[in-house]
Amino acid sequence: MVALGCKYLRICHLNNCATGVATQQDKLRKDHYIGTVEMAMNFFKFMAEETREWLARLGVRTLGELVGRVDLLKLLDGETEKQQQLDLSPIIYTDDYLATKPQLCSVAKNEPFDKGETAEAMVRKVLPAIEAKTGGEFEFRITNCDRSIGARISGEIAKRYGNQGMADKPIKLKLTGIAGQSFGVWNAGGLDMILEGDANDYVGKGMAGGKLVLRPPRNSSFKTNVTSIMGNTCLYGATGGKLFAAGTAGERCGVRNSGAHVVVEGAGDHCCEYMTGGVVTVLGPTGLNFGAGMTGGFAYVLDEANNFVDKYNHELVDIHRINTEALEAHRNHLRGVIEEFVRETESTWGQYLLANFDDMIRKFWLVKPKAAAISGLLNSFRKRGE
Amino acid sequence: MARLNNDFQFLDVGRQDPSKKDLDTRKHKFVEIYQPFAKEEVENQAHRCLECGNPYCEWKCPVHNFIPNWLKLISEGNIFEAAELSHQTNSLPEVCGRVCPQDRLCEGACTLNDGFGAVTIGNAEKYITDTAFAMGWKPDMSKVVWTNKKVAVIGAGPAGIGCADVLVRNGVKPVVFDKYPEIGGLLTFGIPEFKLEKSVMSRRRKIFEEMGVEFRLNTEVGKDITIEELLRDYDAVFMGMGTYTYMKGGFPGEELPGVYDALPFLVANVNRNLGFEKDPADFISVKGKKVVVLGGGDTAMDCNRTSIRQGAASVTCAYRRDEENMPGSKREVSNAKEEGVQFLYNRQPVAIVGSGKVEGVKVVTTKMGEPDAKGRRSAVVVEGSEEILPADVVLIAFGFRPSPQPWFATNGVKTNDWGGVIAPEKQEFKFQTSNPKVFAGGDMVRGSDLVVTAIWEGREAAEGILDYLQV
Numbered sequence: 121m122v123a124l125g126c127k128y129l130r131i132c133h134l135n136n137c138a139t140g141v142a143t144q145q146d147k148l149r150k151d152h153y154i155g156t157v158e159m160a161m162n163f164f165k166f167m168a169e170e171t172r173e174w175l176a177r178l179g180v181r182t183l184g185e186l187v188g189r190v191d192l193l194k195l196l197d198g199e200t201e202k203q204q205q206l207d208l209s210p211i212i213y214t215d216d217y218l219a220t221k222p223q224l225c226s227v228a229k230n231e232p233f234d235k236g237e238t239a240e241a242m243v244r245k246v247l248p249a250i251e252a253k254t255g256g257e258f259e260f261r262i263t264n265c266d267r268s269i270g271a272r273i274s275g276e277i278a279k280r281y282g283n284q285g286m287a288d289k290p291i292k293l294k295l296t297g298i299a300g301q302s303f304g305v306w307n308a309g310g311l312d313m314i315l316e317g318d319a320n321d322y323v324g325k326g327m328a329g330g331k332l333v334l335r336p337p338r339n340s341s342f343k344t345n346v347t348s349i350m351g352n353t354c355l356y357g358a359t360g361g362k363l364f365a366a367g368t369a370g371e372r373c374g375v376r377n378s379g380a381h382v383v384v385e386g387a388g389d390h391c392c393e394y395m396t397g398g399v400v401t402v403l404g405p406t407g408l409n410f411g412a413g414m415t416g417g418f419a420y421v422l423d424e425a426n427n428f429v430d431k432y433n434h435e436l437v438d439i440h441r442i443n444t445e446a447l448e449a450h451r452n453h454l455r456g457v458i459e460e461f462v463r464e465t466e467s468t469w470g471q472y473l474l475a476n477f478d479d480m481i482r483k484f485w486l487v488k489p490k491a492a493a494i495s496g497l498l499n500s501f502r503k504r505g506e
Numbered sequence: 507m508a509r510l511n512n513d514f515q516f517l518d519v520g521r522q523d524p525s526k527k528d529l530d531t532r533k534h535k536f537v538e539i540y541q542p543f544a545k546e547e548v549e550n551q552a553h554r555c556l557e558c559g560n561p562y563c564e565w566k567c568p569v570h571n572f573i574p575n576w577l578k579l580i581s582e583g584n585i586f587e588a589a590e591l592s593h594q595t596n597s598l599p600e601v602c603g604r605v606c607p608q609d610r611l612c613e614g615a616c617t618l619n620d621g622f623g624a625v626t627i628g629n630a631e632k633y634i635t636d637t638a639f640a641m642g643w644k645p646d647m648s649k650v651v652w653t654n655k656k657v658a659v660i661g662a663g664p665a666g667i668g669c670a671d672v673l674v675r676n677g678v679k680p681v682v683f684d685k686y687p688e689i690g691g692l693l694t695f696g697i698p699e700f701k702l703e704k705s706v707m708s709r710r711r712k713i714f715e716e717m718g719v720e721f722r723l724n725t726e727v728g729k730d731i732t733i734e735e736l737l738r739d740y741d742a743v744f745m746g747m748g749t750y751t752y753m754k755g756g757f758p759g760e761e762l763p764g765v766y767d768a769l770p771f772l773v774a775n776v777n778r779n780l781g782f783e784k785d786p787a788d789f790i791s792v793k794g795k796k797v798v799v800l801g802g803g804d805t806a807m808d809c810n811r812t813s814i815r816q817g818a819a820s821v822t823c824a825y826r827r828d829e830e831n832m833p834g835s836k837r838e839v840s841n842a843k844e845e846g847v848q849f850l851y852n853r854q855p856v857a858i859v860g861s862g863k864v865e866g867v868k869v870v871t872t873k874m875g876e877p878d879a880k881g882r883r884s885a886v887v888v889e890g891s892e893e894i895l896p897a898d899v900v901l902i903a904f905g906f907r908p909s910p911q912p913w914f915a916t917n918g919v920k921t922n923d924w925g926g927v928i929a930p931e932k933q934e935f936k937f938q939t940s941n942p943k944v945f946a947g948g949d950m951v952r953g954s955d956l957v958v959t960a961i962w963e964g965r966e967a968a969e970g971i972l973d974y975l976q977v
Binding site for chain 2: 131135
């Protein structure tokens with residue numbers, strides 16, 4: 121961070137970093153951040169170079185050769201009286217017996233159970249449509265043994281056309297079954313996945329674009345707004361794209377999200393944790409500690425029980441009603457968000473909310489960082505385009 | 507009302523210096539040019555401080571003032587606490603707030619100086635002590651346990667005052683001797699009133715006297731009292747006698763009538779203003795004259811601006827390097843420009859010309875050469891660039907060297923090859939000279955330097971003395 125302009129101000133927790141390193145404040149980031157990719161590159165280059173010089177001075181070729189070489193360490197006399205009382209000799213102790221033992225991990229590598237065969241089969245089928253950049257619709261069945269579904273296809277897209285390169289000609293996958301962990305991880309613009317079934321943890325982790333839709337099987341009878349449809353930590357570190365889930369999410373939904381839009385029908389604890397951008401819409405109750413460390417983006421929360429004020433973390437965010445005159449733009453925006461959600465998922469709960477929008481709107485909260493002005497919220501995410 | 511706890515104050519509120527008095531007043535009167543801060547202004551400005559975990563201002567400051575801490579105290583309106591804290595590290599904070607080159611020290615190092623405008627540290631520092639004094643605050647001496655030791659301090663300038671301040675707060679009685687009729691040394695007699703009004707020093711004298719410091723003014727050691735008496739009657743002696751030998755240019759014509767050294771000119775001006783003048787013939791008037799000032803440091807700026815106020819026909823400052831490489835405070839240079847001083851850069855004087863009196867200064871144009879090992883670039887002469895600047899008065903401000911006294915040698919006080927007293931900081935008793943009972947600090951040890959470094963050395967030497975006296 122120092123290589124990128126950090127001056128060690130130790131105010132990272134206040135969002136007002138004057139070097140633009142540890143802040144979401146647009147002006148500070150735009151006008152006062154001096155870091156470039158090359159600075160970080162040079163730093164690591166020099167660090168590696170210096171490491172090599174030290175290795176050469178010690179007469180070894182690799183870091184691996186240094187493991188366990190306590191004979192190369194020498195104890196210094198402490199500078200202060202307190203330091204001089206430290207006995208560090210056990211740390212560098214060795215003897216003939218210990219010397220016979222391996223110094224490196226010698227257990228065989230733990231190979232993953234999932235060989236990624238489904239994912240590879242999917243790539244084989246879809247690849248011509250990517251290479252021709254035509255897009256197209258495909259159907260697959262998946263099980264909870266299939267992890268990181270979609271990642272391979274996103275990789276093929278991004279490798280050829282960049283993160284958003286096929287957004288106008290998307291590959292559309294209609295999936296049925298249960299997705300294993302990390303469904304839609306690093307999803308690229310140009311891959312839309314509609315899953316009938318449910319998903320495990322990490323849905324849309326690091327997602328950059330495209331669309332993920334999760335909806336219950338067609339003839340299921342349970343109520344979506346009280347039923348889990350995906351696990352914990354969804355959208356971890358996502359930078360863009362959309363996720364619509366007709367059901368509730370687990371804990372930490374939207375953690376570190378910096379640009380993705382998500383609609384769910386309920387969420388667990390720590391929703392929007394450390395969020396820096398994007399929009400999270402929760403059409404039902406949330407858990408505790410909502411918005412902890414949240415410094416960017418915003419959220420809509422439906423609070424029928426009228427207890428959200430006790431659930432959100434008051435340190436960095438504040439909440440506002442949106443049934444007021446001043447927030448008409450947000451009211452219209454929220455209606456548009458729910459309409460899109462219903463189009464994608466056919467959620468009964470979503471339809472109910474739209475039908476009773478004028479009644480339900482007064483039970484919604486707008487959650488935003490204290491440092492952000494309400495008037496700039498809608499503009500800021502439209503501009504970012506991440 | 508200032509919005510406290512605004513993490514973005516440094517963005518919401520810009521740096522704002524206190525306003526200056528009107529130019530007409532500045533060109534004629536010997537009064538400080540800055541208006542004092544109003545309470546709300548200073549609170550708003552102090553609250554801009556980011557409180558960096560690693561305060562660059564504090565490290566850059568030669569006395570390591572607790573700057574972010576007292577900025578926070580005044581932004582919350584706690585004047586007395588701020589004054590108490592400010593005095594823990596500095597004996598003359600209201601003076602440093604006025605005369606320090608903050609743009610090269612604390613404010614230059616301020617994180618916000620990089621694109622936001624540094625916090626107005628100097629003016630806030632001045633505000634704290636001025637306001638606290640006006641509200642009746644005095645340094646708290648109630649916890650001082652008096653010893654039976656006493657120390658003679660020679661020189662009531664910043665080094666001597668710094669030393670006396672620390673001694674008296676540790677229960678050692680300081681008696682300060684000075685040849686001038688008021689305390690302050692160059693603060694009173696060298697620095698003109700437009701930077702530091704003399705009421706500041708007389709107020710200080712009362713404060714120090716109430717704290718238990720005794721001043722014996724109009725008393726020159728070696729003339730009115732001998733060093734032998736001091737060594738006999740006191741437990742230790744501190745010397746903070748400054749540097750008073752003027753550096754010469756070493757070119758022809760320096761002896762012509764109309765050529766003056768900076769200090770006699772400035773001192774005579776202060777003496778007349780304060781009524782200390784002994785003989786009207788000492789006064790050097792430049793009224794209606796064409797003045798050329800040679801030099802580019804803060805003393806040169808003082809000569810420039812004093813000449814303007816005396817009513818000189820024109821004031822031209824010739825400096826041998828470019829503006830970028832001037833050693834003084836940029837703030838003082840811009841103040842001088844505003845008041846009407848003409849600057850000529852890259853002009854090196856080679857002779858002062860005239861028959862029987864000064865008629866002009868012969869200069870050559872120089873350009874900057876390659877940087878030396880220290881990164882400072884020296885000047886080289888441009889061929890055929892000689893010109894003569896017309897002048898009735900030439901003021902030379904090339905700096906000062908120590909003035910070793912004959913009684914140094916007889917009392918075993920050693921000096922180095924340029925006349926500085928040898929009294930290193932890093933030894934068992936800080937700033938002890940080769941005579942164990944004699945300590946020294948400030949310009950006479952390190953050569954001409956800032957007020958604040960002299961205060962630092964005086965204070966550190968006091969600690970050396972306390973160790974030596976086993977207090």
